[in-house]
Amino acid sequence: MKSKFIEKIEFFFVKLFFNIFSRLSFNATRKFCRTFFVFIFNILKKEKNFAFKNLEIIFKEISKKEKKKIYNKFSKIYGELFACQLKFPSFNKEFLTNCFISEGYENISKILQQKKGCIVATGHLGNWELFGNSAELRGFSLNAIYRPLDNHLIDRYLNEFRTKYGMKLISKFASPVSYIRVLMRNEVLCIVADQNTIKNYIFIPFFGKIAAASRGFSYLHLKTGAPVVFAYSLVSEDFKYYSYITEEVRFDILYNNMQVEEKYFLDCFYNVFNIDIERSEYLKKLEEFKLMYDINDGFKIKDIETYQRSIKLFESSFFNYNDLDENYKIFVITYVFHKFLESIIKKSPENWLLVHPRFRKQPSGIPSPYV
Template identity: 25%
Template sequence: MRFFAFYIAYSFLWLITLLPLSVLYVFSDLFYFFIYRLLRYRRKVVSENLRFAFPEKPADERSKIEKAFYHHFCDFLFESIKTLHLSKAQFNKRFVFLNPETLNDYHQKKQSVVLVSGHYGNWEWMASAEKYIRHKYLAIYKPLANKQYDRLIKNIRKKHTSVGELVSMNDVYKEILRHIRSNQLIVTWFLGDQSPPKDYPLWINFMNRETPFYSGPEKIARKFGHAVVFMNINKVKRGYYEVEFTPLFDEPKKTSENEITLAHVKMLEDTIRKKPEYWLWSHRRWKHEKPGAD
């Protein structure tokens, strides 16, 4: 039954993505009304997350951020599925890399890179990076429980890339070692705010709350000597984004424990505080409490 439902959903998505983005944004506005006003999708989660993150802001300002987030979230969903029928020319126009030379300088120096970003802007459009990044790049992702929908997401993400690979979080070390042994320079891209495995997370004060973080990017950088770069995907206007790379550590083996993780988490928080509506507030990021917390 799930298999049948998946192909109905996939066929529907495939058809509507034939429409231009300008039309899909009309659907996005209607979808906003449906999930925000009628379905009230995770309204309590978003409201609580914003209340903890911005206690200094008045309720009406937090409400504006909440509504702006839902508008962006709906746009993000339709932009993501539009990937199935978005040309490379459109991608390059809408998703602009401001300083690709930052990564390519590392390639010239024969150094691999750990790239860290967050669920901010439109991270799904990073598939267009192949035109700008000379390294082989590995996109680390957390597989969905539903195998059919997981395959759909992977198809969308692979639509515009021929030099990248989607790698499950469970296979990160194995894949990195495989490329190192093949003498390939790689960019390993992590969503640094992804919920970590339950065992031994690093707890950091993030957006005014103790938050568990995955320390995998730091461990890889320190173990293999890969440079660490933070990536910000800034939304310029509807359907247009700019990507900026900020080098954090060129010599990660000289860093102290947790220094790298603390640095990229701070970069993400600073980004969110500037334009909070573009982060994924519907994510149940704080569903677990720090052991021993009151």
């Protein structure tokens, strides 16, 4: 816990920083921040190593030249987003309403007619403050779950202009009852659900690796019946903002329409990494899984003959989404969301938070890819 004196010193410099940039135009601030973060991210070795490793995971065959190119684009976009933070106090309603070239707001309108609220699951793609306020000004009552800053003075200061047009913020440390009340009021609850997590997590396959993921929005969806959409925002190479919102995601239909091979893989994965069992039994199942799938090469099948026999046995006990228990459904929902993210990140990797050690948390017996 920081002392109040340290918090006040930090707050003083943050306000000073904002006041300095308030004298510059938005375009001048954007250009400065892009240049600054290209410089900063090239001297921060730890963050650069995380980003390069993440790019190797996303794109199995990628040259060093291509990694540098994507990382440079990412640095500029990060600078663009930081510039938006600095200039946010000066943004007016007209700018926030029209800053995005948007698709899919009608999907939320349609869902809210069901009177169950709407869960918007998103990842670290683009600018959630701009996206949230833009949605609010378009007539949606939006509530975003966020992590409060350790410095309460800075957190309160930033939230004053983050919320000045109606967007509401709910701490990620708040009671789940707070989230449920939002949905009961038939409002929109926005959850960023793609970070590495060390509490209340499950393991899922992501880009051919094992990753820890929050159970949060999946659990809320099952408990409340609130429909879910996926959303993301992007910054283009010419620094224009785009936002996209999908239609309602029907997890039951998506699961039931999966090929038997995908269902079998998910079943094997779930029963090894997400079942609470004795360590000796876990290690036995882990070895069996590693004999079938190559965990170091995108879960490629290693033993074709055994795999084909196992698939036939699995088909005889084929099950549908409604046959799954709650924990299995949470796993499936979280997997479907991350599979969606994969498709977006592969197309626009520079918009994802590349410097985040997404794959750090691993099951027992499996080393972190960052080691």
